[in-house]
Each structure stands twice: as structure tokens, then as C-alpha cells.
Amino acid sequence: MAPAEVDPSAPGAVKILIAEDEPVSRLRLQSTLQRWGYKVTTAGDGAEALHEMQKPDRPGIAILDWMMPHVDGLDVCRSIRATADRDYTYVILLTSLDREEDIVAGFDAGADDYITKPFSLHELHARIRTGVRIVRLHEQLRAAAMHDSLTGLLNRRAFFEIFEKEVSRAKRQQLSLGILMVDLDHFKQVNDQHGHLAGDAVLREAARRLRRRVRATDVVGRYGGEEFVVALPGSDLKQAVSIAEEFRHCIASEPFEVPSGRLTMTTSVGVVTTWDMAEAEHLLKTADEALYRAKAAGRNRVVADLRTAA
Ligand SMILES: [Mg+2]
Structure with missing residues (x-):
């Protein structure tokens, strides 16, 4: 029997972190993402975001506001990338900084994507779907790298x-x-x-x-x-x-x-x-x-x- 067709960008079990210090924007994003079918966790600043990323069931996608007090989105992103021995986290930076050097700095910190404020929800949704596909692909590659293809046991x-x-x-x-x-x-x-x-x-x-x-x-x-x-x-x-x-x-x-x-x-x-x-x-x-x-x-x-x- 052929496996059922599964949309690789469907929300499924992927959990998303929203780190945004501005409460109204955070709540609006949270309810929108939940309406789209995602599991959402939120953080009001960078330190909280880092705490969320250290939990065992940490999110597969992190949407990080660049400008946050204490620890900014860029630092959170660097810290996520510094712990390499774990499942991949897809990082989208939210920024009002759209000068070329800022965008380059964002990617250099390890971000996968960025979106400039104010943004359209359609665009954000499309970017999240891309993130879900990448996270799934990483999971599949990881599983394939760990298992023996003949027996399905760990290699x-x-x-x-x-x-x-x-x-x-x-x-x-x-x-x-x-x-x-x-x-x-x-x-x-x-x-x-x-x-x-x-x-x-x-x-x-x-x-x-x-x-x-x-x-x-x-x-x-x-x-x-x-x-x-x-x-x-x-x-x-x-x-x-x-x-x-x-x-x-x-x-x-x-x-x-x-x-x-x-x-x-x-x-x-x-x-x-x-x-x-x-x-x-x-x-x-x-x-x-x-x-x-x-x-x-x-x-x-x-x-x-x-x-x-x-
Ligand atoms: Mg901010």
C-alpha cells in the first residue's frame, strides 16, 4: 500500500516559539498562529526565549523579534546555533531594520529567514510553511543517518x-x-x-x-x-x-x-x-x-x- 500523501508543510506537531517584547503584537501573533493550527509558546524577552529553547520539547521554529530588552533576537539566534548537537531549529527574525548590513548581520547570526515589520500575515504564513518543511527534512535526514536501512535498527x-x-x-x-x-x-x-x-x-x-x-x-x-x-x-x-x-x-x-x-x-x-x-x-x-x-x-x-x- 502506498503511504498516504502528507503535506510536508502541514502544521502537524511542529511547535513555534514567538519571542516578542511588545505584548499586543505577541498576542496577535500567538492567536493567528494558533488559528493556523500551530502549537505556540511565547516569550516576552530574549532571556525567556533562551529558557524555552532549553526545554526538552523545545520548538522547531523560533520567530524572534530582533529588538528585545537584555538579550536581543540576534543573541538568542547565536545561542541556538551554538548548541549544534540537537534537532534543527528554524529561525525567523522579525525586524524593522532592513538595511543591507542589518540583514547580513541577521544571517551571520544564524537566522534562516527574516521578515520586516510591518509584515503581511500571508507572507508570514508562507515563510512558516517553508520552515516546517525544512524542520521535517532535518528530522528525516537525522532518522536516516541513525538507522540501518535494512533492519530499521539503530546503526x-x-x-x-x-x-x-x-x-x-x-x-x-x-x-x-x-x-x-x-x-x-x-x-x-x-x-x-x-x-x-x-x-x-x-x-x-x-x-x-x-x-x-x-x-x-x-x-x-x-x-x-x-x-x-x-x-x-x-x-x-x-x-x-x-x-x-x-x-x-x-x-x-x-x-x-x-x-x-x-x-x-x-x-x-x-x-x-x-x-x-x-x-x-x-x-x-x-x-x-x-x-x-x-x-x-x-x-x-x-x-x-x-x-x-x-
Ligand atoms: Mg521589540
């Missing part, structure tokens, strides 16, 4: 980024964190004997089975070829081993459908948990070593690194 780089944060959080809160390295046994034979389409089908189905068994807080990634990695926040070694056994069972218990028929697959799993001071990279290496012990011991089994039992 290795994105997994590691999230995993590092989970490891620091576990240390900070003194919580346990289980790590599983899951590898399909004899996967190369699938590709060699049944072709790469069959190999792809097996990987997709294995990923689907893994994902079905994890909680929303668990993190699953494709670590490489036929190797998957799972982080289980809050799980100790015993719990992680039990989840690993479930994974092993869900792969082995039901054959995989491929174009040439049905294949029985098994997995080997290495399990570790966080321990004092262990860095993310070292944890993954230790889980990998446990996985290779599972392979060496005959595959289709779970091996835990007991040194990591807290």
Missing part, C-alpha cells in the same frame, strides 16, 4: 552514541546495565547457499524478533553484518542472561522464511553488565569476547562474563 554509530549516555547514566545513578552481543550462527552459509536476498530476509526477521522482545527503554542496534547489540538499562547479569536466553530461543524455535524455503537459524549471545569505571568501549569489547566464547563452545548458546556480575 553502529547511533547505538554507540546512545549507549555511552546510558553507561554514564548507569554509573551516575549506580544502576546496573546489561549488554548483549547477539550473533547469528553460520550466517555466511545463508548468503552462500541461498543468496543475498535470503540473507537480507533473515537479518530483517531476526531484527524484528529481537525488537519484539525488548522494552521501550532498551536500545537495540545492528552492530555489524549479522551481529546485533542490545543495551538493557536496569538489568543485572541474571536478568540480562534470561533475556539473552529468550532471544536465543526466539531465533531457534521458529524457522525463517526465505524465497527458497524455510531455514532454521541459531544465535550465540555474549552477556555482560556494567561494573565500576568500565568505559562503554571496554564493555562492548568484553561482551564480544563472551560472544566468541559462546561460538567456540559450539554456538546456539548464551555465555555470560561472570567477572562483571555485581
Whole structure:
């Protein structure tokens, strides 16, 4: 079935910040944008605007009045651009300054667009629709850059980024964190004997089975070829081993459908948990070593690194 046509500039869930120190203009803008279907949040000066931009559900679009007391729109814009490791914020400056050097200064501060006062609401609406399209495009690019296109799981780089944060959080809160390295046994034979389409089908189905068994807080990634990695926040070694056994069972218990028929697959799993001071990279290496012990011991089994039992 073809996906439904979606207007990429429709308001949807995009939230807009209006930062304007003049109350009448602010209220008028707020009610107009709400009438157009946008979620709106407002700020009466630059400091409030910065505060709004630090919230977890910060706006995707910021309409900033240039002239505001204390922190002006240009400074707010610079500050938004200085924090690069987050979703893109599309910035529209509102200004009565329309000299060439002012416009250049606005773009240099990181603004995407500007509109000079007094402005027509039609024009503002059109500029906001452009902003929504850009914000959506950034979201799509970000999602594509983070996920493995075959399985839909996090790719290795994105997994590691999230995993590092989970490891620091576990240390900070003194919580346990289980790590599983899951590898399909004899996967190369699938590709060699049944072709790469069959190999792809097996990987997709294995990923689907893994994902079905994890909680929303668990993190699953494709670590490489036929190797998957799972982080289980809050799980100790015993719990992680039990989840690993479930994974092993869900792969082995039901054959995989491929174009040439049905294949029985098994997995080997290495399990570790966080321990004092262990860095993310070292944890993954230790889980990998446990996985290779599972392979060496005959595959289709779970091996835990007991040194990591807290
Ligand atoms: Mg002003």
C-alpha cells in the first residue's frame, strides 16, 4: 500500500516559539498562529526565549523579534546555533531594520529567514510553511543517518552514541546495565547457499524478533553484518542472561522464511553488565569476547562474563 500523501508543510506537531517584547503584537501573533493550527509558546524577552529553547520539547521554529530588552533576537539566534548537537531549529527574525548590513548581520547570526515589520500575515504564513518543511527534512535526514536501512535498527554509530549516555547514566545513578552481543550462527552459509536476498530476509526477521522482545527503554542496534547489540538499562547479569536466553530461543524455535524455503537459524549471545569505571568501549569489547566464547563452545548458546556480575 502506498503511504498516504502528507503535506510536508502541514502544521502537524511542529511547535513555534514567538519571542516578542511588545505584548499586543505577541498576542496577535500567538492567536493567528494558533488559528493556523500551530502549537505556540511565547516569550516576552530574549532571556525567556533562551529558557524555552532549553526545554526538552523545545520548538522547531523560533520567530524572534530582533529588538528585545537584555538579550536581543540576534543573541538568542547565536545561542541556538551554538548548541549544534540537537534537532534543527528554524529561525525567523522579525525586524524593522532592513538595511543591507542589518540583514547580513541577521544571517551571520544564524537566522534562516527574516521578515520586516510591518509584515503581511500571508507572507508570514508562507515563510512558516517553508520552515516546517525544512524542520521535517532535518528530522528525516537525522532518522536516516541513525538507522540501518535494512533492519530499521539503530546503526553502529547511533547505538554507540546512545549507549555511552546510558553507561554514564548507569554509573551516575549506580544502576546496573546489561549488554548483549547477539550473533547469528553460520550466517555466511545463508548468503552462500541461498543468496543475498535470503540473507537480507533473515537479518530483517531476526531484527524484528529481537525488537519484539525488548522494552521501550532498551536500545537495540545492528552492530555489524549479522551481529546485533542490545543495551538493557536496569538489568543485572541474571536478568540480562534470561533475556539473552529468550532471544536465543526466539531465533531457534521458529524457522525463517526465505524465497527458497524455510531455514532454521541459531544465535550465540555474549552477556555482560556494567561494573565500576568500565568505559562503554571496554564493555562492548568484553561482551564480544563472551560472544566468541559462546561460538567456540559450539554456538546456539548464551555465555555470560561472570567477572562483571555485581
Ligand atoms: Mg521589540
